[in-house]
Amino acid sequence: MRKPLQSSSVDTLHGDPDLLIKEYFRSSPEQRAASRRILANRFRSFNAIPIVLDWASQPNVNDAFDGAVDLLAECHDIALFKDAYEYLLALSRLFSDARHRQKLAQCEQYWQVFVIGIGCAYHLAAAERLRLLQKIASASVFLPLLNSRSIKACIIDALENIADADGDRRWIEEYFQWLTKNDPDVYIQNYAIEALSNLD
């Protein structure tokens, strides 16, 4: 029996559109570089972003993490990131129970790629990206997952990128300084110290 047509997150005329994302991750580095701008421009709904995040953690895909970050970096619509943020928040809350350890670990990986992707999304205004990263950093108050070392390091890296793109350097500098003094994790304190030195 023929499968019914499915609604999709990618704008295309033929076939199963999400296959385009699959094809991207299955292709060579050269093919990825040639296609990612066109593919990212066809994202019509935030639904494309969780699909990309999911591919990022596939162990049998070459350079999956970088491939996902590079694809997110080519997105032109901040609304997709804002909606994907709400989605990730809801997903993480759904699995915040200790019974869902594996799924929560998966969510942590999603957040890492998402945060780095925001930092690299050079078509978007630095101020918009900064606001979203500020929301993510603030959400750690009610979502402990966002306090993980990996995610905090990703937030610092992403903020460094925003600072380089003429974001609000003062806020970023103050945030890094706050981390150097207040973060309970010495690794993150040192990470923030290094990030501060890179801002000079």
Add this chain to the structure above:
Amino acid sequence: MSTILPTLEDFGICAPVFIRKLDKRADWHPDVEDTARAQVIAQRIFPNSDRSVFSLFSVDSVEAFYSAITGLNALRSPQNNNTDFIWIRPDELADAGIPIVSVVEGKCRQSSILHYDACVSAEAAVRLCQNLLVAGRQSHRCPKKMTQIILDQRRSIGCYALVADSPHCHCEDRAEL
């Protein structure tokens, strides 16, 4: 901003070594007990899967290091990323039982011949990471500004990996200096 190219000493590299790129520098520093560290790092750097071939870049000189950084970033978006990596000595790969094979990859000949595939089983990955941790190996970062300087320099000599219509790639000439 400084425009001085980095040296191998900046990264504690005593050539020859192989470079394994990390997705994120924190992958080398998981927030876990010391006893579990090698296992967690191995899973992050060599994800356990049915495909156990991973890319390495051979670095035997500072020019080779620049070529490796170029090869790792030429096809990225944007190109000037932080490049996080660990370096591994050839004898450390051999001790962990990890065979490597040269697989030419990329448009710049000088950069492409540095590329190797390593066949890494889950057990060998843990063994290697354990040995590197015992040796006190650290992860390193070639910061995006430094990556940019390297890419600009390579672009200025017409590197095929970066300049599509370059009449001649001088990376090879530099490697022979």
